[in-house]
Amino acid sequence: MARPLRVDIEGGTYHVMSRGIDRCVIFKCDKDRYHFLDILASAQERFRLQIYAYVLMDNHFHLIVCTPDANLSRALQWIKVSYSMWFNAKYHRVGPLFQGRFRSELVDSTESWLVELSLYVHLNPVRIKALSLDKLRKQAEGAGWVKPSEEEAQRRLDALRGFRWSSYAYYVGIRRKVPEWLNISEILDRVSSRGARAEYLRLAEARVAHGHEERFENQLKNRLAIGSEAFLEQIKSICTATDRDIAGNRELRQRVSWERVISEVEQICGKSWEEQQARGEWGRFLVYWGAQRFAGMTLKEIAGKCGYRDYSAVNMGLRRFIMRSKADSQIQYAMKRLEKVCKVQT
Template sequence: MARPLRVEYPGAFYHVINRGNAGEDVFKSLRDREKFLEYLETACSRFSIRIHTYCLMTNHYHLLVETPEANLSRAIQWINVSYAVYFNIKRHRRGHLFQGRFKSLLVDADEYLKHLSRYIHLNPVRAKMVESASQYPWSSYPFFIGKLKMPPWLCGDWLLSQFGKNLREARKNYQAFVEAVNPWTLEDPGKSPVGGFILGGVDFVNWIKETFLSSEQANKEKPQLTALKPGIDIGDIISLAGDEFGVGPEQILAKGKKRNIARDVAIYLSRKLTCLSGKDLGQHFGNISGAAIAMRYKAVGKQIHKNKKLKNRIKTMEGQIINN
């Protein structure tokens, strides 16, 4: 099995998830949860990481982590190993506590952090552990809404600054942001990361590609690199879209025709999988503007959420392009 690809750099943000081995509970007592939070606090000072949001469930945990020193793997490994040793000694057990390597998504903080934070804070509600996120004591939510005093190691300033100029206003607006949505229909913002590990807009994804992945060598250990390395031929995307929807390349490249799904999908995949700017892509699709490219990309994104069949077709096409 391929190991999850990680890109680490100073100032990166991550959504970290780790689950108990074989679905086993990793928090069985109040003291377990307290101990894990103690390890989080120590890790913040020892590795200079910043925790922006957390939620301890029963058989897994969520963290939103910032790494000023590009050391996510070292920090999370230390937390996991330290807690597993405590857990095993306390219960006279042996073996792995967590399943394999932890999962991490590289996050475009400006675009996704507040939405991820809301999704994480509503986890206990979706799990029917509480009726309201404010009732759950093992997440950072009570601190964000002022129910409890923010501990020094928890970084609430950045997120709250997105919701108001003063603390009181920010807390009120953040609470409304979290509690005004239906937790049962709220979609996971990290559901479809690019390459399996990047959650961000096109500019962010392309920056990651060009800055950290362009010189990497694709191999069997890291198949995600194939999806992210610059150099995917836009002609291949257009050809595949034509085959999939039964049209010629001239129809895909022709602008002005309404309900041209083959063209829209080709634009969507080209923007998602290549490093070309919106302006450059526009030249390939009949000299349209970068704004028009962005508009078609967003339109297809909305269709995907509503149309499962189309979503599966695009996912299959993406796999063919990546593995070509």
């Protein structure tokens, strides 16, 4: 069976969804969800993703992201592998956690398409059987045959307002301190130039009270892109008649080079790269950390630069270094200095 077409373009905006294999639960507790959000924060920095919205359901997640560097496939692979390895180790399981490749659709970032998509993503927590929205009820409400009762609508509103694992609370002001890695202004600015949070709240709650709508949901099914006719024609012109992935023609840009990271660490630690190879020196692990975080290098690439045949030694050393940094103020200071000189503003 041919793999679904994937278009990685610079500055592309995407809806992304990935589900647990056999619809299994991928978030068993709050700690799992916190860890996944930490991975999103790291991915935002490492791959220069712009993360506009998210929702974490029990057995799947949705994201809205923008890719300045045309690297959606690489970024999502890293997110899923990173979380899967952690999840499998925690719960003593083996095998894939996610069901195949992630699903994605390019989204027209003009007009109201992004706002519509964000509402679809944020309303996921109320589209569940426990809130009287099984498959048949969704079809009935979507066709306008039935409307939710006042009690049903209120239960759904309460569920939406109380759901902790989406970006909705930041959009409507329930939570004020927005994480640095989450960009809500890109969509809110399209809602209204004034009182955007209040207007977004009105839009979301009006849809909950009105009942389930299938129109936008149906537009996402088996589609490469969603948007205006002009946008769809533009995407068609980019694609060729092939059933394989289409990657950006430009190589993924590294924000800083391997050599730059080494040079900065040499200045921070006051020792040469050769001196940092000695036993007991943590400077080389600071280089590994910086290369992964600010140069976008994989463990395999770092191992290759160091002359290792296998990246397991790099992985183990890096994990121990990060654990040690939590209790070592000197390492914390060095990491902050490296971040300051290497971090690229997006």
